[in-house]
Amino acid sequence: MYKELNMTSTDICRRSFLRHGFGGLGMIALNSLLSPKAFAQSMTSKGVVNPLHHAAKAKRVIFLYQAGGPSHLETFDFKPQLAKLDGKPMPESLTKGQQIAQLQGKDLVCFGPQHKFRRFGKNGELICELFPQIGGIVDDLCIVRSMTTEQINHDPAHTIMNTGSIIPGRPSMGSWLLYGLGAEAENLPGFVVLVSSGKGGQMQPIAARQWSAGLLPSRFQGVKFNSIGDPVLYINNPPGVNQKLQQRSIEAVNALNRIEYGTLKDPEILTRVAQYELAFKMQASVPDLVDVSKEPKSVLEMYGANPGDGSYASNCLLARKLAERGVRFIQLYHRDWDHHNNVKGNMEFKAQETDRATAALITDLKQRGMLEDTLVIWGGEFGRTPMSQGGDGRDHHIKGFTYLMAGGGIKPGISYGSTDDFGYAAAENVVTVHDFHATMLHVLGIDHKRLSVKYQGLDARLTGISGDVVRDILV
Numbered sequence: 001m002y003k004e005l006n007m008t009s010t011d012i013c014r015r016s017f018l019r020h021g022f023g024g025l026g027m028i029a030l031n032s033l034l035s036p037k038a039f040a041q042s043m044t045s046k047g048v049v050n051p052l053h054h055a056a057k058a059k060r061v062i063f064l065y066q067a068g069g070p071s072h073l074e075t076f077d078f079k080p081q082l083a084k085l086d087g088k089p090m091p092e093s094l095t096k097g098q099q100i101a102q103l104q105g106k107d108l109v110c111f112g113p114q115h116k117f118r119r120f121g122k123n124g125e126l127i128c129e130l131f132p133q134i135g136g137i138v139d140d141l142c143i144v145r146s147m148t149t150e151q152i153n154h155d156p157a158h159t160i161m162n163t164g165s166i167i168p169g170r171p172s173m174g175s176w177l178l179y180g181l182g183a184e185a186e187n188l189p190g191f192v193v194l195v196s197s198g199k200g201g202q203m204q205p206i207a208a209r210q211w212s213a214g215l216l217p218s219r220f221q222g223v224k225f226n227s228i229g230d231p232v233l234y235i236n237n238p239p240g241v242n243q244k245l246q247q248r249s250i251e252a253v254n255a256l257n258r259i260e261y262g263t264l265k266d267p268e269i270l271t272r273v274a275q276y277e278l279a280f281k282m283q284a285s286v287p288d289l290v291d292v293s294k295e296p297k298s299v300l301e302m303y304g305a306n307p308g309d310g311s312y313a314s315n316c317l318l319a320r321k322l323a324e325r326g327v328r329f330i331q332l333y334h335r336d337w338d339h340h341n342n343v344k345g346n347m348e349f350k351a352q353e354t355d356r357a358t359a360a361l362i363t364d365l366k367q368r369g370m371l372e373d374t375l376v377i378w379g380g381e382f383g384r385t386p387m388s389q390g391g392d393g394r395d396h397h398i399k400g401f402t403y404l405m406a407g408g409g410i411k412p413g414i415s416y417g418s419t420d421d422f423g424y425a426a427a428e429n430v431v432t433v434h435d436f437h438a439t440m441l442h443v444l445g446i447d448h449k450r451l452s453v454k455y456q457g458l459d460a461r462l463t464g465i466s467g468d469v470v471r472d473i474l475v
Contacts (some may be wrong), residue, residue, distance in 0.1 A: 009097070015326075020206025032104030047182035057475065058375040061177065062319050062330045064358060066350075067158070068204055068337030071384035071394055072402040073423050074347045077145050078117040078126040081421035082386050086112035090387050094424050101152045101396040102340070103357035103389055110422070111388035114344035122413060130351035133359035139413040140362055140371070142473050144403040145318050146417025146426035149382050149433050152398050154204045154338070157381035160212045164437055166463045173437060174329035176462045178220045179213075181444065182450050184326035188286070189223040191329045192322055194315040196227055200349030201336030211331065216453050217267060222331065225290065225318075227310030289325065292317050303360040313357035320364050323374055337380055341393035362406050375408030375443055386423045400426040402435070409475050411441035416473050434467030442469045 107424035120135030211222030383401025384394035417429035
């Protein structure tokens with residue numbers, strides 16, 4: 001062969017390198033089934049940020065995403081001036097020329113907080129009385145009251161919060177994180193999504209592209225686990241198929257995939273090989289993982305979880321178990337926070353569904369020594385207006401809302417930023433979506449300006465061309 005190619009025995013052509021080099025990937029993949037620990041140490045488990053850009057405080061993220069837009073005015077941002085002016089016209093100086101969703105062109109009337117607030121923690125943080133359990137752990141929290149975003153409708157607001165861009169098709173934050181740091185779990189996806197819903201709000205759809213890998217290889221996309229029934233479709237073998245036969249089937253399919261790769265050289269074929277093998281390993285690991293009935297009764301009671309109910313509480317408990325197994329990014333979507341009417345009554349439902357479980361998750365992680373290297377985030381795609389809609393509801397709002405953060409290098413027991421007296425606009429220490437993403441990546445050891453991929457001749461990154469680390473909230 002060398003004579004035909006006019007090469008010496010010490011030379012090798014590009015085609016030969018690809019043919020023989022990638023041929024070995026099949027054996028690596030097969031060995032991963034037989035020796036998971038060896039596979040976990042192979043190059044396929046490492047991210048592109050290796051070594052880390054700087055020392056990391058966190059290893060993983062649990063994002064408790066409250067989809068629909070929680071009202072900061074009935075949760076964590078008390079505005080006595082708004083209460084005093086309830087029913088009176090909103091100052092035009094604040095709202096004139098500003099982007100408003102469904103209230104555009106209508107009379108804007110002040111709508112005071114619909115529930116009482118009381119003080120919690122060493123610093124006496126004012127928190128809505130509907131959330132006493134979260135109030136009870138406020139000394140472990142950083143309350144960011146100056147979050148802002150760019151998009152005022154749900155789908156584009158979800159898109160920018162998850163991907164840093166309003167353009168669909170960009171990688172989600174979980175995909176960026178998995179791409180940068182790689183996976184720790186041997187038999188689970190590195191990025192898992194859980195969805196729950198409850199009572200008291202409009203149920204806005206959550207598109208699967210919110211956890212897509214976008215322009216990154218598809219092996220970095222999130223995997224959605226079902227909250228009720230089989231956690232993953234086809235997780236169990238069909239009748240007459242045992243584990244040995246299933247493994248032989250996967251080996252045969254992947255042998256064909258490797259032949260196809262040898263012809264087409266499409267890297268997505270290698271992703272397909274890896275995903276078949278991951279799916280096989282998940283068949284053994286996932287059913288036991290999601291069975292929260294094996295948890296002690298005291299733990300179930302702490303979360304308020306009933307096994308198999310698909311609730312936010314059960315998903316919070318499952319998030320802790322996923323974190324223990326090494327899953328890098330865990331995102332819980334809890335829907336029905338879209339309160340265009342009856343915000344007072346509907347907030348009672350949301351508090352009942354989320355207060356106890358949120359506090360339990362943070363407490364549980366802390367008791368297990370995991371909070372210090374787990375970043376926990378609570379928040380939605382935007383907030384709600386301080387103006388009333390339909391007399392008893394609130395419209396979408398982008399100029400100021402609240403996020404909670406805990407663990408993973410974030411200072412506990414502090415608040416950061418503020419909105420004006422009406423809760424309308426962030427007035428101090430404004431935090432943008434890109435600032436938020438830059439800070440999240442920073443505590444994980446990643447410089448957001450250095451995590452990028454070439455796309456259409458440009459360097460694409462989670463934070464686009466902006467974003468600053470919010471250093472004042474870091475330990």
